[in-house]
Amino acid sequence: MQCSSYNKYVIIVAGGSGRRMSASVEKQFLPLGESVVLIETLKMVSSSVPDAKIVLVLPIGRADYWRSLCDKYNCRIAHSLVEGGSERFFSVKAAIDSIECIGEKALVAIHDGVRPFADKQIFDECFEKAAECGAAVSCCDCTDSVRYQNKSIDRSEVKLVQTPQCFELSLLQKAYAQTYNPTFTDDASVVESLGTEIALVEGKRENIKLTKPFDFVIAESLINGKLN
Amino acid sequence: MQCSSYNKYVIIVAGGSGRRMSASVEKQFLPLGESVVLIETLKMVSSSVPDAKIVLVLPIGRADYWRSLCDKYNCRIAHSLVEGGSERFFSVKAAIDSIECIGEKALVAIHDGVRPFADKQIFDECFEKAAECGAAVSCCDCTDSVRYQNKSIDRSEVKLVQTPQCFELSLLQKAYAQTYNPTFTDDASVVESLGTEIALVEGKRENIKLTKPFDFVIAESLINGKLN
Numbered sequence: 001m002q003c004s005s006y007n008k009y010v011i012i013v014a015g016g017s018g019r020r021m022s023a024s025v026e027k028q029f030l031p032l033g034e035s036v037v038l039i040e041t042l043k044m045v046s047s048s049v050p051d052a053k054i055v056l057v058l059p060i061g062r063a064d065y066w067r068s069l070c071d072k073y074n075c076r077i078a079h080s081l082v083e084g085g086s087e088r089f090f091s092v093k094a095a096i097d098s099i100e101c102i103g104e105k106a107l108v109a110i111h112d113g114v115r116p117f118a119d120k121q122i123f124d125e126c127f128e129k130a131a132e133c134g135a136a137v138s139c140c141d142c143t144d145s146v147r148y149q150n151k152s153i154d155r156s157e158v159k160l161v162q163t164p165q166c167f168e169l170s171l172l173q174k175a176y177a178q179t180y181n182p183t184f185t186d187d188a189s190v191v192e193s194l195g196t197e198i199a200l201v202e203g204k205r206e207n208i209k210l211t212k213p214f215d216f217v218i219a220e221s222l223i224n225g226k227l228n
Numbered sequence: 229m230q231c232s233s234y235n236k237y238v239i240i241v242a243g244g245s246g247r248r249m250s251a252s253v254e255k256q257f258l259p260l261g262e263s264v265v266l267i268e269t270l271k272m273v274s275s276s277v278p279d280a281k282i283v284l285v286l287p288i289g290r291a292d293y294w295r296s297l298c299d300k301y302n303c304r305i306a307h308s309l310v311e312g313g314s315e316r317f318f319s320v321k322a323a324i325d326s327i328e329c330i331g332e333k334a335l336v337a338i339h340d341g342v343r344p345f346a347d348k349q350i351f352d353e354c355f356e357k358a359a360e361c362g363a364a365v366s367c368c369d370c371t372d373s374v375r376y377q378n379k380s381i382d383r384s385e386v387k388l389v390q391t392p393q394c395f396e397l398s399l400l401q402k403a404y405a406q407t408y409n410p411t412f413t414d415d416a417s418v419v420e421s422l423g424t425e426i427a428l429v430e431g432k433r434e435n436i437k438l439t440k441p442f443d444f445v446i447a448e449s450l451i452n453g454k455l456n
Contacts, residue, residue, distance in 0.1 A: 139375065142388070143437060143439055143440070144388040144389055144390060144437065145388075145389035145413045145414040145416070145417070146386060146387070146388060146389065147367065147386070147387040147389055147416075147426075147428070148376065148381060148385055148386050148387075149385045150387075150426070150428065151420070152411075152413065152414070152416065152417040152420060153376060154411070154413070155413060157376055157377045158374060158375070158376050159374070159375040159376075159378075160370070160372040160373075160374060161372055161373035161374065161375055162372060183380075183382070185373045185380065185382070185383060186373040186380070188373070188375075188380065189373070189380040192379070192380055198375075198378065200375070200378065205440070205442050206442055209371060209372065211371055212371070212433070214433050214434055217446075217449055217450070217453065218445075218446050218449065220449070221445055221446065221448070221449035222445070225445065
């Protein structure tokens with residue numbers, strides 16, 4: 001089935017409390033470029049997939065703060081808000097449950113709120129592959145040698161997984177109806193636990209996840225490269 | 229045994245032809261900061277481990293070009309030159325063979341020529357751990373989800389391996405006396421194939437390997453941060 005036959009959703013997951021940065025504000029609300037990380041991500045998603053409905057998952061109690069940021073930075077992109085849970089699994093599940101989809105064929109891309117550097121090509125390829133296979137995730141080769149359980153493993157067989165991760169809505173609903181399991185580290189692992197094959201789409205290293213101060217150094221140089 | 233009881237060597241491996249960058253010059257000779265990558269790496273190694281003898285592995289036929297770069301950028305750091313081989317294994321082996329070591333207790337750090345952002349702390353910790361355990365490599369946690377042979381694996385058990393990788397000289401000589409095997413992706417994997425346990429030392433993500441254009445974007449912002 002062709003990608004264009006589906007309705008499209010993008011769930012932006014920003015329910016985390018950003019403990020890794022040990023900052024007073026969650027990392028998705030830290031300054032980036034001319035606004036903050038999450039607004040930059042929302043703008044990128046909206047321009048990459050203009051025909052998608054956007055669902056944004058925020059930490060509990062942060063909706064008013066988010067609206068104040070949107071006002072401050074004059075961000076008028078349509079999106080619905082969902083309150084996150086204690087784990088990413090519950091945040092994504094809440095977003096899926098918010099999608100009204102009676103009899104609807106839909107594809108859902110799930111994207112990290114702290115990855116503002118994905119782009120149209122990455123989203124297009126993920127949606128197309130998910131239309132074909134049901135489940136597709138964006139990932140990159142690993143340029144470092146890799147050790148797993150303190151043994152060397154063949155890095156050519158290793159993929160570093162990013163987002164977006166795209167799925168048929170019905171498959172995603174079935175996957176997230178499962179009981180939570182701590183081995184669910186990303187959406188692909190939840191869907192995979194149904195026995196579903198996951199297709200891989202070549203991502204871009206520039207699509208970094210902003211979690212540590214070093215990532216923000218990289219992000220600023222990427223933003224400057226874009227603005228110049 | 230204490231680290232200070234050993235003589236120290238650092239082998240800087242820059243024997244590669246830089247095919248990944250598809251540039252006309254090898255990536256270790258590309259501009260960085262105020263000189264080129266390999267000179268920046270050599271300066272960093274010399275200031276991080278001032279008591280070490282430095283052995284530099286260059287691509288075949290590049291010694292004169294290298295000397296011209298050292299003249300141009302007024303780099304007077306003492307080091308010996310070795311000609312590289314067709315694979316990293318043979319480059320490192322040639323450097324080990326060049327070390328004169330009759331009856332000498334020595335530790336050898338092997339470091340990528342395209343990693344100019346290691347530092348004194350990383351080298352000190354690697355040398356100390358290698359004095360204690362025989363073999364120690366610098367590595368980082370992985371912030372992305374990881375797939376291996378297209379299955380999710382637990383990323384908390386995954387380490388991304390960098391350099392320096394430090395070893396007792398006698399152990400390294402024994403390891404590199406083995407027949408070459410394509411599964412030897414780094415020095416740790418060569419030593420490990422003897423059945424030796426490899427100790428892990430916490431590295432820094434800033435210690436990037438410059439292989440692709442994106443890495444040079446990051447490198448320039450790191451250099452600018454250092455110079456300001």
